[in-house]
Amino acid sequence: xxxxxxxxxxxxxxxxxxxxxxxxxxxxxxxxxxxxxxxxxxxxxxxxxxxxxxxxxxxxxxxxxxxxxxxxxxxxxxxxxxxxxxxxxxxxxxxxxxxxxxxxxxxxxxxxxxxxxxxxxxxxxxxxxxxxxxxxxxxxxxxxxxxxxxxxxxxxxxxxxxxxxxxxxxxxxxxxxxxxxxxxxxxxxxxxxxxxxxxxxxxxxxxxxxxxxxxxxxxxxxxxxxxxxxxxxxxxxxxxxxxxxxxxxxxxxxxxxxxxxxxxxxxxxxxxxxxxxxxxxxxxxxxxxxxxxxxxxxxxxxxxxxxxxxxxxxxxxxxxxx
Amino acid sequence: xxxxxxxxxxxxxxxxxxxxxxxxxxxxxxxxxxxxxxxxxxxxxxxxxxxxxxxxxxxxxxxxxxxxxxxxxxxxxxxxxxxxxxxxxxxxxxxxxxxxxxxxxxxxxxxxxxxxxxxxxxxxxxxxxxxxxxxxxxxxxxxxxxxxxxxxxxxxxxxxxxxxxxxxxxxxxxxxxxxxxxxxxxxxxxxxxxxxxxxxxxxxxxxxxxxxxxxxxxxxxxxxxxxxxxxxxxxxxxxxxxxxxxxxxxxxxxxxxxxxxxxxxxxxxxxxxxxxxxxxxxxxxxxxxxxxxxxxxxxxxxxxxxxxxxxxxxxxxxxxxxxxxxxxxxxxxxxxxxxxxxxxxxxxxxxxxxxxxxxxxxxxxxxxxxxxxxxxxxxxxxxxxxxxxxxxxxxxxxxxxxxxxxxxxxxxxxxxxxxxxxxxxxxxxxxxxxxxxxxxxxxxxxxxxxxxxxxxxxxxxxxxxxxxxxxxxxxxxxxxxxxxxxxxxxxxxxxxxxxxxxxxxxxxxxxxxxxxxxxxxxxxxxxxxxxxxxxxxxxxxxxxxxxxxxxxxxxxxxxxxxxxxxxxxxxxxxxxxxxxxxxxxxxxxxxxxxxxxxxxxxxxxxxxxxxxxxxxxxxxxxx
Numbered sequence: 001x002x003x004x005x006x007x008x009x010x011x012x013x014x015x016x017x018x019x020x021x022x023x024x025x026x027x028x029x030x031x032x033x034x035x036x037x038x039x040x041x042x043x044x045x046x047x048x049x050x051x052x053x054x055x056x057x058x059x060x061x062x063x064x065x066x067x068x069x070x071x072x073x074x075x076x077x078x079x080x081x082x083x084x085x086x087x088x089x090x091x092x093x094x095x096x097x098x099x100x101x102x103x104x105x106x107x108x109x110x111x112x113x114x115x116x117x118x119x120x121x122x123x124x125x126x127x128x129x130x131x132x133x134x135x136x137x138x139x140x141x142x143x144x145x146x147x148x149x150x151x152x153x154x155x156x157x158x159x160x161x162x163x164x165x166x167x168x169x170x171x172x173x174x175x176x177x178x179x180x181x182x183x184x185x186x187x188x189x190x191x192x193x194x195x196x197x198x199x200x201x202x203x204x205x206x207x208x209x210x211x212x213x214x215x216x217x218x219x220x221x222x223x224x225x226x227x228x229x230x231x232x233x234x235x236x237x238x239x240x241x242x243x244x245x246x247x248x249x250x251x252x253x254x255x256x257x258x259x260x261x262x263x264x265x266x267x268x269x270x271x272x273x274x275x276x277x278x279x280x281x282x283x284x285x286x287x288x289x290x291x292x293x294x295x296x297x298x299x300x301x302x303x304x305x306x307x308x309x310x311x312x313x314x315x316x317x318x319x320x321x322x
Numbered sequence: 323x324x325x326x327x328x329x330x331x332x333x334x335x336x337x338x339x340x341x342x343x344x345x346x347x348x349x350x351x352x353x354x355x356x357x358x359x360x361x362x363x364x365x366x367x368x369x370x371x372x373x374x375x376x377x378x379x380x381x382x383x384x385x386x387x388x389x390x391x392x393x394x395x396x397x398x399x400x401x402x403x404x405x406x407x408x409x410x411x412x413x414x415x416x417x418x419x420x421x422x423x424x425x426x427x428x429x430x431x432x433x434x435x436x437x438x439x440x441x442x443x444x445x446x447x448x449x450x451x452x453x454x455x456x457x458x459x460x461x462x463x464x465x466x467x468x469x470x471x472x473x474x475x476x477x478x479x480x481x482x483x484x485x486x487x488x489x490x491x492x493x494x495x496x497x498x499x500x501x502x503x504x505x506x507x508x509x510x511x512x513x514x515x516x517x518x519x520x521x522x523x524x525x526x527x528x529x530x531x532x533x534x535x536x537x538x539x540x541x542x543x544x545x546x547x548x549x550x551x552x553x554x555x556x557x558x559x560x561x562x563x564x565x566x567x568x569x570x571x572x573x574x575x576x577x578x579x580x581x582x583x584x585x586x587x588x589x590x591x592x593x594x595x596x597x598x599x600x601x602x603x604x605x606x607x608x609x610x611x612x613x614x615x616x617x618x619x620x621x622x623x624x625x626x627x628x629x630x631x632x633x634x635x636x637x638x639x640x641x642x643x644x645x646x647x648x649x650x651x652x653x654x655x656x657x658x659x660x661x662x663x664x665x666x667x668x669x670x671x672x673x674x675x676x677x678x679x680x681x682x683x684x685x686x687x688x689x690x691x692x693x694x695x696x697x698x699x700x701x702x703x704x705x706x707x708x709x710x711x712x713x714x715x716x717x718x719x720x721x722x723x724x725x726x727x728x729x730x731x732x733x734x735x736x737x738x739x740x741x742x743x744x745x746x747x748x749x750x751x752x753x754x755x756x757x758x759x760x761x762x763x764x765x766x767x768x769x770x771x772x773x774x775x776x777x778x779x780x781x782x783x784x785x786x787x788x789x790x791x792x793x794x795x796x797x798x799x800x801x802x803x804x805x806x807x808x809x810x811x812x813x814x815x816x817x818x819x820x821x822x823x824x825x826x827x828x829x830x831x832x833x834x835x836x837x838x839x840x841x842x843x844x845x846x847x848x849x850x851x852x853x854x855x856x857x858x859x860x861x862x863x864x865x866x867x868x869x870x871x872x873x874x875x876x877x878x879x880x881x882x883x884x885x886x887x888x889x890x891x892x893x894x895x896x897x898x899x900x901x902x903x904x905x906x907x908x909x910x911x912x913x914x915x916x917x918x919x920x921x922x923x924x925x926x927x928x929x930x931x932x933x934x935x936x937x938x939x940x941x942x943x944x945x
Contacts, residue, residue, distance in 0.1 A: 063648060104937045119930055123923040130919035138906040140657045141878055143796045189403060194476045200399040208402045208411060227407040227419030228753040232691055232698065236466045237404070243464050244688025246650035247703070249657060249901035276692070278800065287800045287808075288902055292692040313403075 019057065042096040046082045053078045067142065145250060146283040148264065157274045157295050157303075164267040165321060169304045171218040172266075181320065184215050184308070189315045195256070207312075215308075222309030225302050233290070238313055248290055255314050266318035269307050274300075376503050377598035379510050379586060379606075380441055383502035386448050386494050389482035397483025400476050405484075408464065413488025415553075421754025421768050422698040425463050426555050430484055433492035434552060434591040436460075437570040441503040442588045442596035445494055452481050454572055461575075461651055462567030505586050505598075507579055513607035515578065515615060517635035523612025524630035526605055530597060535559040537725075538628040540616045541853025546725035547773050547889065552591040554762030556772045558701075559594075561723050561853070565617035566652050567703070573651055576617060576643045582610040618653070619643055622682060622706070622721070624673075627852055644684075653704075655686050659881065661709035661716060661907045668710055668717040671847050672856050677719065682708045685883050687898035692802060693829050695743070695750035699772070700898045701725065701887045705782070711907055716873060717846065717860045720782055727850035728888025729817045730779045736894075738816075739824060739833040741803070743894035750896070775891030780850075782857060783814035783884040785826060786871035786905070790879055798880045801902055802829040811836075811871040813843060815857055817888065821845045823870070829895070839870045863907075878904040 026049065033039055040048075054075040058066065086096040106112040154163050174180035187205055189195045203211040207220035227236075233252035235242040240254035253260050261269055271279075277289025294303055311318055376382075389397075401409075408427040410417040415429035428435070437455055438446040446452055456477045459467035468477055485494060494500060513519055527533055527540070537543035540562030551557045560568060566575040570584045585606055588596030597606065616625070619641035625634055645654040662680040669676055685705045689697040705722040735746050754768060761767055787799045788811050797808070803826035804810035812824040812833065823840045824833035842865065846858040863873045873879060883900040886892035 101937075104934065105941065119927075122930065123926045126926050127919045127923040130922045131915060134915040134918055135911065136876065136909065138658050138660060138878075138904075138908060140904065194400065194403075194472045196399050196403045196476070200395075200402055206402060208406055223407055224418035227417065228422055229691075231407075231419060231464065232689065236408070236464065237468075237471050239471070241466060241650070244691075244700075246647070246652040246655070247686035247688030247900060249655075251649075278692075282797070285796065287798045287805070290688075290692050290801065290899070290901075292696075296694060297696075 015062065018061075019053070022052070022057070041099065042086050042092060043099045046086050046096065050075070050078055050082055143285070145285045145288075147253075147259075148268075149281045149284040151268050151271050155271045155274060157270075158300050160300070162267065162270065164265070164271060167267045167270065169266050169270075169308055169318075170301075171215065171222075171304050171308055173215055175214055177214070181317070184312075185317050187216060188312045188317070191315050195313070195315045218305050219309050219312045222302075222305035222307070223313070225298065225306045226309050226313075229294075229297065230306065238310060250285070250288065252291075255310050255316075258316075261310055261314065261318070262316035264319060265321065266307060266311070269310075269318070270303060273303050273307060377441065377586075377596075379506055379603050380503045380598065381506050383440065383447065383504035385497070385500070385502060388495055389486060393479050393482040394486050395483075396476075397479035397481065398487070400472060400480040401483050401488075404468070404472070405480065409488075413484060413490075418753070419464070422751055423464050424699040424772065425551075425557065426553075426768075427464070429553060430488040431490045432552070432591075433489040436589045436591060437584065438587050438590065439505045439507060439583060440587060441505075441598065443590065444502060445489075445492060445500055447502070447504065448481055448485055448494065449478075452485070453477060456481065458571075458573045459651075460569040461571050461573070462564075462569060467573060467651070505583060507583055510582075510603060512578065512582070513604060513611065515611040515639060517632060517639050519608050519611045520615050520638050521612075521630050521632060521635040522605075523608040523610070524625075524628060524635070526601075526609050527612060528628065530601065530609070532609070533628060535593065536562060537853045539563075539625055539852035539854070540613065540628070541723045541725065543725040543853030549593050550762070555768070557592055558725060561725075562613045562616040563618050563723060564704075565614065566646060575646055575651070576614065578607075578610050578614040581613050582606055585610060585613075615639065615641070617643075618684075618706075652686065653684050656683055657901070657903045658878075659683050659685075659707055659709060659903050659905050661711050661905065663908070663910050664710050664712055666712065668712055668715055668846070668860055669719075669858070672719060672721070672858065676710060677708055680708055680710060682706050683903075685900050685903065687883070687885055687900050690802075690884075690895055690897050690899045693895055695748055695894070695896050697890075697892065697896045697898065698751050699890065701890045702885045702898050705883060705885060705900075707883075709905070711863065711873075714862060715860045716863055716907070717858060718784075720857045720859075721854060722782075722885065723854050724780060724850070724887055725853050726780075726887070726889040727817065727855075728777050728780045730777060730888065732776060734778075738820070738822065739835055741832055741894055742830055743896075748894055748896060775889065778888040778891070778893040779886065780817040780855065780888045781815060781884075781886040781892075781897075782855075783812055784881055785810040785812045785884075786873075786879055786881050787811070788825065788869065788871055789867065790871060791874070791877075798902060800829070801882050801899070803831070803833075804828060811839075811865075811869075813859070813861060814884075815845065815848065815859060816886075817848075817850075819845065819848065821859055825869070836869060839865050873905075873907065875907045875909040878906055881905040 030040060030045065054071065058071050058074055087093040103111050103115050103118070106115045151164055153165070154161050156162070168179050170179075172179055172181060172184045174183035187198070189197050197205050197207075199205045203209040203213070204216055206212060207216050207223060209216075212220065231242055232244055233242040233248065234240055234255065235245065235252070238255040239257075240252040242252060245252050255261050272291075274293065274295045276293035277286050277291035278293050280286040280289060298306070406417055408417045408419040408423065409415055409430065410420065410427075413430035415427040417427065420427050433445055435446040435451065435455075437460075438444070438451045440446055440451070455465070456472075457467065457469045459465045472480070492500065527536070533540075533544060535542075535544045535549065536559045542559040542561040544559060546558050547556070549557050549559065565571055568575070568580060568584070569589075570580050571577070572580055574580065584594075586596060586598045588594055601609070612630075615638040621637070621641045623634065623637045623641060625638070630638070646652065647654045660680055660683075664676050664679065683706070685707055687700065687703050687705060689700040691697065702722055702724055705720055708719045710717050736743060751768070762770055764770060785799075785803065787793060787804070788809050793808065799805055799808035799810045803812065805828050809825050809827045812826045813821070814824060815821045821840070821843045823836040823843060825836055826833055842862050844860045846860055848855070848857045865872065871879070880902050881904065882902050885898045887898075892898075
């Protein structure tokens with residue numbers, strides 16, 4: 001469905017909104033049809049709503065697809081909701097079950113035909129369904145992996161031990177050369193769509209300005225490292241959609257998502273970058289991650305700079321311990 | 323006056339191009355094609371002026387208005403946030419990321435752009451061509467789609483900046499030299515893809531000499547290491563079987579119009595010329611239909627070296643496009659590799675009909691960039707796998723496109739089981755910087771080095787955990803040749819004909835030979851043909867439980883894959899790798915599968931009878 005793209009980061013909100021709009025549209029149509037004296041039979045309306053939500057929306061619209069078991073749960077919830085809706089009053093309930101009773105009684109030729117057809121088709125359908133579920137199926141097993149496992153207290157990189165609670169990025173400095181997160185926070189990219197640098201003509205905001213000094217110059221150096229090493233997987237826009245992202249499972253982290261580096265302290269990121277996939281504890285599935293242990297490729301300074309670039313480019317602040 | 327002069331100059335230039343770049347077409351007769359152009363254009367109702375040189379299907383386009391200074395300034399802000407990292411401060415395609423990229427980022431300075439609706443040699447349409455490139459990216463390269471990242475306005479702003487400030491040698495506003503003859507892609511009626519059209523296309527690609535670069539089966543294997551772009555950097559012909567990697571595919575891989583456009587306007591800056599001047603619109607559609615139907619679909623159709631018969635053409639037409647994953651714009655990947663049971667001997671070649679029993683799966687490959695020496699330029703990005711088993715053995719058929727057959731000829735200093743080849747001087751591509759980027763002649767430049775690798779063996783390997791039955795779920799051995807606690811069973815085939823079994827215990831631990839198991843392995847077939855390897859190998863299901871992976875039915879067995887392209891300097895850890903997949907040997911269907919559903923159906927009939935009786939009784943009681 002290319003005409004209506006799901007926007008990354010807004011997907012859950014977008015879906016709730018879409019479903020709400022669908023329900024609203026349906027209610028309006030239903031109400032106006034009723035006013036016009038052509039009200040939909042409750043029975044068919046109920047089936048239609050259930051099919052729309054469960055079969056069409058959850059199955060085909062949501063991407064990546066959700067597993068059948070989850071859809072079954074939503075389907076049951078939807079069925080309960082519809083049941084409550086159609087059984088609001090005795091009269092409505094009677095109206096809802098009338099088509100069913102009619103078929104059971106088979107007073108007309110049409111209902112007789114439907115009854116006979118159902119009597120034959122239902123067992124055949126059940127047989128097919130049961131046969132299918134008895135056939136061994138080999139879907140990919142679901143394995144739940146912890147994305148942000150608990151970090152160690154200290155990490156040793158290039159012979160030096162860093163205490164994660166107290167270590168600080170030596171390049172996150174103000175023009176006086178002091179560690180200053182408030183200063184760097186003020187010079188990251190803007191938060192609106194595009195996440196662009198705040199002012200291309202200000203040497204304090206533009207890493208590529210020839211007069212850039214200190215923090216913002218280190219951001220550029222970090223960016224250079226990023227685009228020589230990291231973008232292959234994490235992507236040109238740091239959204240985890242790099243050149244080779246399609247080959248890997250788990251897919252590379254999306255730094256523009258509010259659930260990754262925005263949730264973490266800078267020292268946690270330092271530990272993850274330096275030790276890579278192989279350095280993860282068991283719950284992080286270290287055997288499956290292709291994340292390099294960057295201490296094998298970069299110096300400590302380069303790691304700090306590239307982390308600073310990632311925060312600058314995504315417009316997030318590292319979390320602090322306070 | 324000016325215009326007339328320009329026209330003549332342009333005309334002459336074109337004639338020269340015709341003669342130099344595509345020898346042989348002169349013979350077809352200028353008059354003949356001019357006539358056909360005229361006839362067809364009249365037929366299509368184009369109101370073209372006196373441009374005698376305008377090719378069939380083109381019409382005069384309009385010059386874009388110059389952008390405002392504010393827009394250029396806004397675009398500069400976008401450029402220096404997002405684009406500069408690869409395209410460089412001056413737009414010369416020499417940003418910090420450039421040297422580890424292949425293909426390299428575009429150098430904007432000369433105004434040469436690959437994907438256009440405008441005639442060969444002309445500047446592209448900013449609002450159409452460049453805007454679509456920024457919006458959809460250039461698949462198969464590092465240029466991503468910026469849709470959803472930059473607003474439409476921001477995308478237009480950055481183009482305003484690039485086209486006015488970074489395209490330095492030419493200008494869209496240059497009324498003296500720049501004209502726009504635009505392919506009328508939306509107005510030209512496509513020729514439906516019928517078997518006849520596809521067959522005619524297959525003949526035309528030979529007549530037009532497309533196969534000289536793209537290869538007899540279109541896998542890009544003609545002359546793959548001798549082609550350069552305008553800047554002297556190595557470039558390879560497109561592989562028609564991977565339409566999702568076509569730069570001009572616009573996130574719509576199977577759309578034939580993209581091919582028609584590229585074929586009509588050429589790919590500027592590369593050896594791919596425009597064929598508008600010497601091909602009728604009809605013929606261009608036939609070629610586009612053929613190329614489009616070569617793109618991998620559900621069924622693997624053997625096109626017999628490009629000698630497409632009516633039967634093959636019908637098969638190509640019948641095959642259905644593969645699902646493209648909207649998250650990656652590549653074919654959807656299923657991480658389960660099924661293997662099906664066959665009775666008797668396993669297939670002896672790829673033509674055995676029993677391969678149709680089991681679906682082929684695509685294994686996506688990325689460069690190995692976890693440990694040194696990393697591989698930043700991979701030329702193999704997928705492998706197709708199929709598997710069958712009988713009572714004692716399992717067979718794997720691997721097929722992958724590789725433009726070159728590489729068999730190591732020079733002696734090497736290391737043993738096949740060694741993995742730390744850094745000790746022997748195998749190095750990764752340095753980050754570079756722009757020092758030599760402009761000078762492909764320089765022996766230290768990327769361009770010079772890229773085509774001058776020592777040729778090693780092409781190869782393919784896969785690993786299975788040894789004693790996977792005892793792995794505490796979801797634990798696996800490390801994807802990269804196992805680890806200390808969990809060794810892996812590695813089977814590696816190399817193009818010199820070797821198929822060997824090793825034990826791996828870590829990314830930096832030399833393999834251990836498993837000579838006993840090596841004897842049990844068999845290369846059934848290994849053939850490189852028209853840019854594709856077909857390697858069929860068998861191994862016993864069960865080896866020594868302690869040493870070799872012991873394959874059982876119905877279980878999920880972790881497996882992953884490694885590929886080497888010898889002409890790309892791939893050797894040791896310099897290779898392409900895959901994620902973990904699961905190998906599953908699907909057991910034959912059991913009796914219970916039929917019995918229980920039958921019981922359930924009988925039960926339902928009884929319930930139906932009960933409900934009807936009850937209803938009938940109730941009505942009787944009521945009435």
